[in-house]
Amino acid sequence: MTSIEKITFACNSPDRLATFWERALERDRVPLPAEPPDETDDPDHVLLAAPDDRSPPLLFKRLPKGSTEDIPIHLDLATEDRAATVARLEELGASAVEAKRERFDDRAEEWTVMEDPEGNGFCVCDRAPR
Known part of the structure; x- marks a missing residue:
């Protein structure tokens, strides 16, 4: 059986976008292993926990977005x-x-x-x- 492990969002500001989805879906943040510090207070990765075993966690990762021709x-x-x-x-x-x-x-x-x-x-x- 194949299942979704997590849903990853490529984004410019992981903290800002995770805050929106954290409130929208009433999820909690999950601590991630320590990352090397960057120039800002905005982490490169933020993970929101799944509220139950049937829902995938959400990962917000600082990455460039794909082409607008890609199917989102x-x-x-x-x-x-x-x-x-x-x-x-x-x-x-x-x-x-x-x-x-x-x-x-x-x-x-x-x-x-x-x-x-x-x-x-x-x-x-x-x-x-x-």
Whole structure:
């Protein structure tokens, strides 16, 4: 079986971006082995723990971003109240890009495409009824 070990974000400021996702997903930071100090107070790596065994941890690593022609990997966030979640994430520094709706047979799905503070795309969708 293949599973996701972690989701890595290439970013300019690991601390700033990790702070956004730490608050957005209510996760905790995990201490990493000591790194050589750099010129700033911004570490080169920040790891956010998974809240359970089913979710991958998130790693924020100071790296140049890939080409805009690459297919991006992003997160799909499920929520009970999409509008409230989008508003909360905007308050934390995200931007709503567009809302989308797609029909699948007898049902329609809606979601909001967003960008985090560094422009990484992610979607917020309504949690499917169980």
